[in-house]
Amino acid sequence: MKLIVGNWKMNGLTPALEEAGALRQALEADPVNARVGLCPPATLIAQMAWKLGAGPVELGGQDCHDKDSGAFTGSVSAPMLADAGARLVILGHSERREGFGETDADVAAKVEAALRAGLEPIVCVGESLETREAGQAVAFVTAQVRASLPDALKDRPFALAYEPIWAIGTGLTPTLDQIAEVHAAIRDALVERLGEGGRRPPILYGGSMKPDNAAEILAVPEVGGGLVGGASLKADDFIRIIRAA
Numbered sequence: 001m002k003l004i005v006g007n008w009k010m011n012g013l014t015p016a017l018e019e020a021g022a023l024r025q026a027l028e029a030d031p032v033n034a035r036v037g038l039c040p041p042a043t044l045i046a047q048m049a050w051k052l053g054a055g056p057v058e059l060g061g062q063d064c065h066d067k068d069s070g071a072f073t074g075s076v077s078a079p080m081l082a083d084a085g086a087r088l089v090i091l092g093h094s095e096r097r098e099g100f101g102e103t104d105a106d107v108a109a110k111v112e113a114a115l116r117a118g119l120e121p122i123v124c125v126g127e128s129l130e131t132r133e134a135g136q137a138v139a140f141v142t143a144q145v146r147a148s149l150p151d152a153l154k155d156r157p158f159a160l161a162y163e164p165i166w167a168i169g170t171g172l173t174p175t176l177d178q179i180a181e182v183h184a185a186i187r188d189a190l191v192e193r194l195g196e197g198g199r200r201p202p203i204l205y206g207g208s209m210k211p212d213n214a215a216e217i218l219a220v221p222e223v224g225g226g227l228v229g230g231a232s233l234k235a236d237d238f239i240r241i242i243r244a245a
């Protein structure tokens, strides 16, 4: 079963809760054979948890601190996300790695924090355009996989997300062959890193996934779902992607 997760990034005020309600209603009226997650800004998680109830949409955070509590002004911990109603958390997104200087070691520490809180991490990796043009995409991404995943993941549920940085929010996407090549390499790196535990996690694709390209991307071998940005903000678009799964 594919896992389709929406990442609202820093978008969404209280009225956007209606989109989550519309998503729940649509999926309850016409269920899909896919797991669906939504990661709104932290400020909306608790209200959205009421809106979504025990329905078919799981809630997630977009980041967490690696400590459970303490003097870290402005940060949100994994136990806080879980307390608000989240079950998932996106970690190591390129917008965190690039914009906030997060290293692979930082991401691994956050993954451990997420696991302590009972959250299911979605760990993001992906290369820049410069790295791809230098022919280093596979080497770069598999190095990120090896260094961002702590041993604790061996027997815990989690997902990987391959998100080429140059495809995020640009309307550009890799070719299907390029996606297949990187996803196969990620699977090999997962098994090398975590043994048998590396065979199970879904490897999502993210980066300009839209209603009109979702079906072909989701059909690529080893693509276990999608991590969707802009197209998850409106329930109608997001539902079309979910139905493509």
Ligand SMILES: O=C(COP(=O)(O)O)[C@@H](O)CO
Pocket (backbone or CB within 6 Å): 006, 007, 008, 009, 093, 163, 167, 168, 169, 170, 171, 206, 207, 208, 209, 227, 228, 229, 230, 231
């Ligand atoms: O960043 C992502 C892709 O964003 P798009 O707007 O879909 O290009 C991914 O994490 C989903 O947010």
